[in-house]
Amino acid sequence: MNALSRVQINLLACTLLLGCTQVLSQDFEPLPKSAAQQGDTDEKIALGKKLYFDPRLSATGTVSCNTCHNLMEGGDDGRPTSMGVDGLTGPRNAPTVWNSVFQASQFWDGRVPTLEDQAKGPMVADVEMGMAGHDQVIGRIQAIPGYIRKFESVFGPSDAVTIENAVEAIAAFERTLITPDSAFDRYLSGDKVAMSDVQIRGMELFESTGCTECHSGPAFNGWQPGSDGEFVEFPRITDSTFVKKYDLISDLGRSNATGDRSDDHYFKTPTLRNITLTAPYLHNGRVGSLSETVRLMASTQLDAELSDDEVAELVAFLSALEGRFPEIALPRLPSRLGESVLQQPEAAKGFGDATGH
Structure with a gap:
């Protein structure tokens, strides 16, 4: 047969x-x-949304969670494999973030069990967001007073800005990304x-x-x-x-x-x-x-x-499995008054002196 x-x-x-x-x-x-969990308040979800869309959590200030998991379309990036900082690409296709809460593990190889654990990985992956470590991520966030106030409002005034709280907020937002x-x-x-x-x-x-x-x-x-x-x-x-x-x-x-x-x-x-x-x-x-x-x-x-x-x-x-997508407005991201949180490259710092401009 x-x-x-x-x-x-x-x-x-x-x-x-x-x-x-x-x-x-x-x-x-x-x-x-x-797919909401206990503690997924509107305020926590809003903070997670800001972090999800913020490219300043990457080494070059060019890559956010949304770069590879684009919520304006299928929750991926349409590339064979995703492009991270400095044009680097990884070995695997970006899975959709839509309905990712309905999974028992994350990544293609299932190497972490939760959305919170997944959110930590790309931040410090050299071909993705490229940060040297989670301390550098938290340093970026702590350099922005508006973020400090948001973290303290959601998590309390004592040691609020931590990587655990950051990914908890991102995961709370991602749990809203369902398409029934x-x-x-x-x-x-x-x-x-x-x-x-x-x-x-x-x-x-x-x-x-x-x-x-x-x-x-x-x-x-x-x-x-x-x-x-x-x-x-x-x-x-x-x-x-x-x-x-x-x-x-x-x-x-x-x-x-x-x-x-x-x-x-x-x-x-x-x-x-x-x-x-x-x-x-x-x-x-x-x-x-x-x-x-x-x-x-x-x-x-x-x-x-x-x-x-x-x-x-x-x-x-x-x-027939294409669902109803929630309306998502782009968030306003907090900034420092008149000062970037991204480190200026050394070559650029001396450019004006060298040329006389």
Whole structure:
């Protein structure tokens, strides 16, 4: 039996058992409309929003959290791999920050468990924000009186400006970055005209082909409240032609974080929410289109070859996962009166004297 006929037979069985517009309900859930935690006050969220958008937390004053996780679009940066300070690029594609609260771990290799821990990393990564250490980050913040007042108002007057408080505020803001009420969510809630016929066929195909083995739950990443991080071998089918074409094995994945060779080529399952907005795809950003990614995943993970119609149906279904984005106004950032917090390069300091200007 070839791979394509397995897909067709699975879909037929699903249709006969469940009906043409039903799927196994345990695989699919609406996205929660709130992810707030106790203590996520409006004031803390507002402080986290300022820090998220502030490029002065980078060595060159050019890179903020929003640089790589752009909230004006898909929560990523549209690059194969992100560009940090001084034009440096890292090895992996920037995951979306939208709905990142609905994950049991962060980064492609899941090396930290929380949004707070994740926020610490890029600040001191040399190819990202490039700060020499978290002390330098806090020094920048402490040099701005308006930030000191905001921290003291949120966290109290005693030793308020700390890296722990800074990332706590950023995480509180990021917990507001959720996108409920997609066509799919409305369909699950009983609005049977929220999705088109082709999207419904794509949903049934998504379930019957086995995509929900990894992409289940409200965020389509296997996450459930309180669940531990889960990691999946990628690629599973190493003789797929896509493996060489898109260099899928040079990155060892989770073992780079754990040091355990049994974790070679294991990655966190990414969310599929708003997946239509986050090209290019995969951990290395090598795949430029969603339809090609669908073919690749079927081949490398399920040993299945999809027809053009099946690919179109799956892409149509994935388009139904684009949710409602909250309105976000750009924050006003506090500044020092008439003085920069960024250190002037030594060469520039002497430029006026040397030229007479």
